[in-house]
Amino acid sequence: MLPAFLQGAFELFFPDNCLLCREFLNSRHRRQLCAACLESLEFNPRPLRPLPSGLTLTQAWSACLYNEPAQKLLHAFKYSSKTSLSKTFVALMIDFIDRHHIPVREFDLIVPIPLHPARLRERGYNQSALLSKGLSRHYGIPHTENLLTRRKMTRSQTELGAKQRWTNMEGAFKMKNSTDAKAKSVVLVDDLYTTGATLNAAAQTLMTAGAARVGALTFSITV
Ligand SMILES: [Zn+2]
Known part of the structure; x- marks a missing residue:
């Protein structure tokens, strides 16, 4: 902990601003959003x-609505390397x-939706894996990042x-090791639920490999 006068100087040079409205935040609280933006x-x-009916996925839960502030935050999370947003x-x-x-x-297992290897190289991180790791740590559920791979871009x-979203995702995933999902x-964890096509394609791959059931948790959902 810095002495108060140094803390003040630190904040002057390295201010923390709300990621949405840029309002100054007291860095001692390590917040990323001001109270008003968090409320939004x-x-x-x-x-x-x-x-x-007809989905392989048995259950899907989504925490937040994909409203304008959520869209802005997810965009920053995926395209502007704001990986620390995973904490929020x-x-x-x-x-x-x-x-x-x-x-x-x-x-038994928490698994993020993988990115295609080329996209992972370009981005440097898989945003869904940052979420699934955090959840795995909190709930003590085993986490496997490399159970599935994405085989088409x-x-x-x-x-x-x-309609195209469903055909676009057909055969998009494969198992890295087909015995890992047995029973x-x-x-599955992803940042956004839209039609469910991506999550369902991943669920189909897991069920074909012998999984007992597949559910999904996402940060947000389109309304
Ligand atoms: Zn704000």
């Missing part, structure tokens, strides 16, 4: 998403999970119409 993120009022996202997800008694501890889902309950 909305928890999902329908914690368990009713899934359309994980804290919000834990708050949501505990508040709704979501049975995450029933799962899929087009960005946001550029596609609803396991797996919870």
